[in-house]
Structure formats: C-alpha cells, structure tokens
C-alpha cells in the first residue's frame with residue numbers, strides 16, 4: 001500500500017486497517033509480544049512492553065510541559081495509565097491490541113509511518129515520526145493517535161499541579177465543614 | 178487577572194449523614210452475599226429520567242428501589258480536581274468513544290447520573306421536534322401545548338431561570354451575534370444560588386446546581402425510597418410475557434463485581450440507565466424484540482468546536498459554562514433538511530484544552546499557554562431528522578459491555594463544515610486575533626478572509642474532523658410505528674408487561690437542543706401516568 005494514498009481512500013484504508021488489527025494481534029501473539037504478563041511495576045494496567053514503547057513518545061509529546069514541571073515522562077505515563085483505569089475492560093483490550101500491533105515494525109510503519117522501534121529513535125527523529133503520524137489519515141493511525149496522544153495530553157494537564165503551568169490560576173479552595 | 182484560587186467554597190452536603198436524614202441507602206460495595214429485596218417499582222439508573230421518576234412514584238406512595246451503578250459521591254467529595262472528576266463521574270472515565278474511535282462520547286456515571294456533571298442549560302423540547310415525533314413516529318400526547326405544563330412543573334421544581342451574569346467567554350457569543358445580526362438569547366439554567374464558578378462539569382461544589390443528586394433523589398428518599406448504589410443491573414428477570422424483577426451485580430471501588438448478586442423483585446421495572454446503557458440492558462436480557470430495533474436509532478448531537486485567541490483575558494475556566502446560545506442555524510433548511518446546528522460556548526479547563534489542542538510538543542505547548550486568553554465554542558448538529566441521518570446502533574461485546582457503532586456520514590460532515598464556518602466567523606466578529614476549528618488539518622487563521630479560503634480547502638473526512646458529543650439519545654425509540662419503535666408514548670415497552678423506559682433513550686430522534694429538560698418533562702409525564710395506572 002503506497003504511503004501517498006489519496007485521502008479519499010480512507011474507507012478502504014479503514015477496512016484494511018481493521019483487518020490488520022485483527023490479524024496483527026495474532027501475529028503479535030505468534031511473535032511472543034502479546035504474552036499477557038500483567039501490569040508493569042508501579043502501573044495499574046500498562047504492561048512493561050507498553051511502557052517501553054510509550055515512554056519515549058511521552059517524553060516528546062509533553063517535552064516542554066514536563067520540563068516546566070520538572071517531571072519525568074514516567075510520571076506522565078502513569079497519569080495516562082490512571083485515565084485508562086476509568087475505561088471499560090473491553091475498551092482497554094482494544095487499545096492494548098493496538099499497542100501489541102505497534103510492537104511490530106510493519107504495523108508501526110503502517111500506523112505511524114516509521115519502522116524503527118520508538119526507543120531506537122532520538123527525540124528529533126521521534127518528533128518527525130509524530131509529525132508524520134499526526135497527518136496520516138488512516139483510520140488506524142487516527143485511532144492510535146486518539147487513544148494515545150489525546151488522552152495523554154488530557155491526563156497530564158488534568159492533574160492539578162500540571163494545570164497550573166498553563167496560566168490557569170486553579171480552582172477555588174474547598175472548605176469541608 | 179481573574180483568579181478564584183483563593184476563594185473559599187463552603188456548602189452543606191445533604192449526603193453527609195444519610196441515616197440521620199432517615200434515608201435508606203444500601204452501599205453495594207458492602208454486599209458480599211446474595212439476597213433478595215422486594216419493591217413496588219425498581220428504577221435502574223438515577224439520572225435525569227430515573228431521578229424524576231423516583232420522586233414522583235415514591236411520593237405517590239409506591240415502594241421504590243433506585244439502583245445506580247456508580248458509587249455515591251456528593252459535594253464534600255467534589256474537589257474540583259479535573260483528573261479525579263472525569264475518572265469518577267463519567268462513563269469509562271471520560272474515555273468512551275464510538276466503535277471506530279472517531280467520536281468521543283461524554284456521559285455521566287454518578288448517583289444523579291449525567292445531571293451531576295452537566296452544564297445546566299435547560300431548554301424545552303423545540304416544538305418542531307415534538308411535531309416531527311408525532312408526524313413521523315406516531316408519538317401521542319406530546320405536542321407543545323400538552324407538554325407545556327410538564328416543562329413548567331420541572332422548571333419550577335429545578336429553579337430554572339435565564340442566566341444574567343455571563344462570563345467573558347459567553348459575552349463573545351453575545352457580542353458577535355449582535356454585530357452579525359444572528360439570533361441569540363440567554364440560556365435558562367437549573368441553579369439556585371449559583372456562585373458562577375464554572376465547575377459544573379466536575380460536580381458542583383456548592384450544590385447550587387439542581388441536579389438529581391440534590392433534588393429529586395433526596396425527595397424520593399424522604400418519601401421512603403431506597404437507594405442502592407455501587408450496583409449494576411445485569412439482566413431483567415422475565416417470566417412469560419411479564420417482567421418480575423432484576424438481577425443486580427454489586428461493584429467494588431474499581432467497578433469490579435464483588436461476586437454478590439442481589440435479586441430485586443418487583444412487578445414494575447423502569448429502565449433509566451440513559452442511552453447506550455438502557456438498550457444494552459435490554460439486549461443482555463434478550464427481551465422480545467420482533468423487529469430487532471433495540472439499540473437502533475441511537476443519536477447524538479455531533480458536536481464540533483472552535484477556539485479563538487484574544488489579546489485580552491477570557492478566563493474560559495471560570496463562570497457559568499454556557500449562558501448564551503445562538504439558534505440562527507438550527508432550522509435554516511427546515512426540520513428534515515440539511516444539518517441544522519445550535520451554537521453555544523464551552524468551559525475550558527487545562528485537561529480539556531490538552532485534549533483539544535492540535536498536535537503535540539512545542540506547538541501544543543504554545544497553544545496551551547494561551548488558555549487564559551482563549552474562548553471555546555461548540556456547534557451541535559440535530560441528528561435523526563434527515564433521511565441520511567438514521568443514527569448508530571448499540572452492540573454488546575462478548576463480556577456484555579456496550580459499544581456504540583456510529584459511523585460519521587456525509588450529512589454530519591457537511592453540517593460540520595458549515596458549523597465550523599459559523600463559529601469561526603463568530604469569533605472574528607467579536608475581535609479574536611486567531612481562530613482554529615476542530616480539524617486536524619487546520620491551523621490558526623488570522624482573519625475571516627483567510628479562514629474562508631482555508632476552510633474551503635479542508636478535507637471533511639471522519640477521522641480528521643474533530644467531532645465529539647455530550648448528548649446521547651435514542652436506542653429505544655417511542656412511538657406508534659412498530660417497525661421503528663419499541664416503546665409506547667407512555668414509556669411502556671411494547672413486548673413485555675411491567676417494563677417501562679424513562680430516560681433519553683426513548684427519543685426517536687435527537688432533541689435538537691440540550692436534552693435534560695426534555696428528559697425531565699417526558700419522564701415526569703410518563704411516571705405520573707404510570708402512578709395513576711398502578712393506583713388503578
């Protein structure tokens with residue numbers, strides 16, 4: 001499938017994308033990446049391999065915000081993990097299928113436009129990857145973006161301390177009688 | 178600079194000591210073994226429809242058990258922490274979306290349902306919508322005149338009044354509509370003693386918002402109803418052609434079943450779980466449904482957004498979130514023509530802005546830093562009137578969870594293009610320096626001329642067009658047309674005795690205005706009819 005596929009082909013891409021999602025996760029299973037080894041240390045749901053995959057991205061997505069708060073990408077990814085905690089198990093499972101898929105080079109290329117694993121890319125390359133991914137019109141690419149980048153941004157800034165870095169003075173104080 | 182962070186907010190939480198109020202409250206988290214309870218009426222879901230029905234039926238002397246999946250949380254726990262509020266008070270912690278991920282869906286999950294997190298706009302059902310329901314679906318006894326007393330009753334009960342103290346974000350719309358000659362007016366809100374803080378979406382800390390949590394549910398408990406919270410209705414119990422009760426799974430703090438099953442026995446069961454949840458309960462229960470209509474015709478108000486940056490402070494996080502609306506484009510092409518949309522403003526807090534900004538990294542950070550000078554608007558498309566607009570379908574996952582399959586079609590996309598134009602024009606008319614529509618290919622535009630050119634070049638395709646919704650309606654349509662409707666106009670389910678539906682899922686189309694008052698009014702009418710019938 002050519003990278004420069006016309007935008008109006010989105011429907012076809014969508015169907016292809018779904019097929020990839022279905023076969024991809026069995027591929028991921030075969031390659032051993034889908035072993036369900038439980039949440040990573042300190043996380044509620046994200047597995048170690050998700051953390052390895054997403055931590056480098058988190059650092060780039062929230063670079064300036066994290067710097068401003070002197071916080072680590074790990075803190076932000078844990079906030080995202082907490083957001084996922086609210087979702088229904090079935091919704092989380094779909095997202096995890098997508099993350100499993102993104103462990104595979106070919107799928108990573110299809111979804112984000114890049115073969116290399118995120119932890120093998122420096123922050124400049126990752127910025128490039130994210131820029132490409134953001135403009136990809138494939139359903140699966142947008143699903144991954146909406147399931148990852150958007151809630152990650154929400155998760156970070158919804159925390160009281162992080163919220164204050166935006167110029168928002170903060171909520172009134174609660175006095176409980 | 179507006180700064181409410183040193184303001185001290187104090188209020189009395191009516192839920193501080195339910196026992197002292199004489200209220201019977203059962204906490205599902207404490208229920209570790211199976212047992213059976215009996216009532217005249219079991220109501221599933223404590224939101225707009227469930228709350229109103231519970232008050233009416235218990236005050237008429239019926240023994241009511243009101244069941245709510247969420248844990249009881251009230252004003253003392255509403256701490257204005259955005260992350261916590263979404264996690265605890267919204268369906269799926271705010272992560273819900275349509276099946277293909279293209280539309281985010283916000284719905285509440287609380288004792289008091291979505292009314293605990295809604296933004297208080299209170300509109301009567303537009304008469305055009307009521308006429309359409311009568312003419313197209315055979316809805317009976319719900320024209321403008323017959324509904325007027327029901328709406329008036331609720332307006333009085335929930336202290337609905339037009340708001341006057343508009344925040345700067347809402348003044349943007351007011352001024353723009355005046356200068357463009359567009360219709361606009363103040364929004365009636367269901368509040369009493371509102372502090373104009375702006376946190377309606379996180380649970381009102383002052384109890385000024387007249388949500389079900391502080392109005393109808395306490396009144397129902399006063400009249401002898403029982404509240405069972407942290408308890409999810411799993412399936413309906415059906416014997417022959419009759420409903421005889423409900424099987425309930427109690428949930429722990431993590432929304433995981435504790436293992437106990439409560440059996441609630443009652444000759445009358447009202448389903449008020451809200452759209453998506455109510456049809457899902459009927460699907461899980463395998464109710465008779467000869468035309469396979471349960472879950473079909475599920476509508477939203479597909480909502481697009483625009484953001485304007487001003488060279489003055491807007492402080493969109495403070496003040497009543499919505500208090501001005503514009504109906505200029507609601508019915509331009511008639512009731513069933515091209516998509517019409519109602520425009521209002523939206524509150525913006527940091528997490529929400531984080532989710533809405535375009536992109537990531539430096540670009541997103543630069544945009545987020547503009548928050549104090551940012552205005553936000555929404556346009557909500559009327560869904561379910563045009564022939565292309567047949568709504569989505571609720572499906573069950575293997576584990577019984579519901580998902581809404583709602584593909585975004587050309588009707589919605591075409592309407593969104595015009596809605597973007599209107600919102601962008603509105604922002605420039607009120608002096609915005611830069612404006613951006615919710616579209617992943619769009620950047621900020623510097624003036625209206627540039628905006629028109631660039632908007633015309635955008636591809637309106639589902640994945641790139643930023644659409645969300647906070648109003649879900651339908652899925653158990655009412656009306657006389659059996660080929661499309663499963664509920665009669667009085668809320669009774671067509672194919673089972675004793676089963677009623679009283680919530681937003683009975684609407685055969687979207688409302689075309691923020692739906693809470695429509696749900697209150699129709700539920701008040703149908704709960705009163707039911708009380709009369711049960712009295713014989």
Ligand SMILES: Cc1cc2nc3c(=O)[nH]c(=O)nc-3n(C[C@H](O)[C@H](O)[C@H](O)COP(=O)(O)OP(=O)(O)OC[C@H]3O[C@@H](n4cnc5c(N)ncnc54)[C@H](O)[C@@H]3O)c2cc1C
Nearest residue numbers: 222224226246290291296297298410450451681691692693
């Ligand atoms: C952020 C936001 C802002 C809004 N602002 C406005 C506004 O300003 N004006 C307006 O008119 N509308 C607004 N709305 C929408 C409006 O509040 C809802 O449409 C309305 O409350 C829906 O009423 P309902 O009775 O259908 O269901 P809900 O109020 O959603 O209540 C359903 C309840 O049932 C519970 N439930 C579901 N299934 C089960 C089960 N199986 N067992 C036990 N419990 C169950 C749910 O947990 C939920 O608490 C807003 C919505 C949101 C999300």
Ligand code: SF4
Nearest residue numbers: 371372374375377381
């Ligand atoms: S603006 Fe909303 S949250 Fe604030 S006091 Fe008024 S009703 Fe309550």
